[in-house]
Amino acid sequence: MKFLIAPDSFKESMSARQACVAIDKAIKAELPDAETILLPMADGGEGTLPVLVSALDGNVEAIEVSGPLAYAKETETSEQPMVNAQIGILSDDTAVIEMAEAAGLHLVPTEKRNPELTTTFGVGQMILHALDLGIRHFLIALGGSATNDGGLGMLTALGAKAQDKSGTALAPTGGNLKSVVRLDVSALDPRLADCQFMLACDVDNPLTGATGASAIFGPQKGATPEQVTALDQGLENWAEILNETYGRQIKDIPGSGAAGGLSAAFLAAFDTSLKPGIEQVLDIVEFDQKCADVDWVITGEGSLDGQSLAGKTPVGVARRAKQFEIPVVAFAGRLGDGYEAVYEEGIDLALSITPEGMPLEQALAEAENNICNSTRVLIQLLFSSETTQVE
Structure with missing residues (x-):
């Protein structure tokens, strides 16, 4: 048997x-x-990194990055809280990045869970580290997020700036998406133009609406019903900003709501493919x-x-x-x-x-x-x- x-x-x-x-x-x-x-x-959520590193004889890089509470109000005047994160480097020079390593729900104490305040800034720092190693191919495992920032934090770490109507740069959190009127990408890291991103996604939710990131996943990240409504409105605005910036309307793409909308930022800004994580993992192993x-x-x-x-x-x-x-x-x-x-x-x-x-x-x-x-x-x-x- x-x-x-x-x-x-x-x-x-x-x-x-x-x-x-x-x-x-x-x-x-x-x-x-x-x-x-x-x-x-693994299916593209937490645990994808060790599965793929083991299957493909890769190795792990440990780095320190900003955690999901890096821009929380109670820490704005103090040193940004850091977390230890791992990046998988596969034998074919592909970096495996689990977004939850830098912005996972497990990194936020229950009493501090509030997706209006969390950020994916640390995910962008992980990408920068891989770029410094010469990596240009990425597999991004989406899942287990504490965030609802639409990937604004990630883009900010890579050099972008979200501005409000007065031209002031906004902190890259979910609660600020509704105030963004312009995304300045003039200082975005130029190495990103040579990169390819493959998103491993374990959900097929769109960015906004009744089955979107805020409505379905916001409550488990600490959002109240009122916050869910505000967060969804913020992602609606963010989708329009991404469309104005990159000429790509992505809010209704299945999976664009993954990881609090982080998927949407990749799909709009970079050379990106999106595939169910479980299918990618099944093929790789x-x-x-x-x-x-x-x-x-x-x-x-x-x-x-x-x-x-x-x-x-x-x-x-x-x-x-x-x-x-x-x-x-x-x-x-x-x-x-x-x-x-x-x-x-x-x-x-x-x-x-x-x-x-x-x-x-x-x-x-x-x-x-x-x-x-x-x-x-x-x-x-x-x-x-x-x-x-x-x-």
């Missing part, structure tokens, strides 16, 4: 690699002679080739719900596996509203690893143990004549 183990990370509890190892351990405990292939996955002679595929991530169809790892993995008629099991920390739709996309069985009634904090702390136990039970049910009893 041969298993391909290809989960994403389980947010706030275990990495994709940790999930792989736990599942593998459980399979071997029940089926000692089973063959396994461990293939940690040679998923199709690894399916040869596989009997089962096991995947998963922290949550399975109706949104899982929009570019998330388990569904992407299942769609590919079904091309080879391989049955797919997906584990999740939780099964949310509308998760049943995954059964139409190639997943044969979706299972929650969290025991009923277990508090969230405990479930996060015991995720590896939970996925191990769930895998053992699954293997026993599937192969009862070949397995041993759980101790």
